[in-house]
Amino acid sequence: MACATQYSSEYMDVTVWRDGFSYELHFEKGENKTSTPEGFIKTPSKEKKTGTRIHWRPDLEVFTDINIPLAY
Numbered sequence: 697m698a699c700a701t702q703y704s705s706e707y708m709d710v711t712v713w714r715d716g717f718s719y720e721l722h723f724e725k726g727e728n729k730t731s732t733p734e735g736f737i738k739t740p741s742k743e744k745k746t747g748t749r750i751h752w753r754p755d756l757e758v759f760t761d762i763n764i765p766l767a768y
Contacts, residue, residue: 698710698750701750701752702723702726702752703725703726704726704754704755704758704759705723705725705726705752705753705754705755706724706725706752706753706754706755706756707722707723707724707725707752707753708722708723708750708751708752708753709721709722709723709750709751709752710722710723710748710749710750711748711749712747712748713741713743713745713746713747713748714746716740716741716744717738717739717740717741718738718739718740718741719736719737719738720736720737720739721735721736721737725755
């Protein structure tokens with residue numbers, strides 16, 4: 697699912713919290729634009745949590761008629 701979303705989005709930002717670190721990625725039109733050799737930004741997390749957050753915007757060049765509920 698994430699791969700299809702990444703390639704059909706104007707942008708997609710992903711943050712993963714795991715093992716005391718947060719990992720951040722930024723994609724534009726399917727390309728990883730995170731400017732590090734690893735392809736992600738790793739920083740110590742002050743919070744002891746795990747999970748993933750994804751923010752994205754559909755690419756209007758791909759989708760001509762969209763109706764996405766705000767709950768998504």
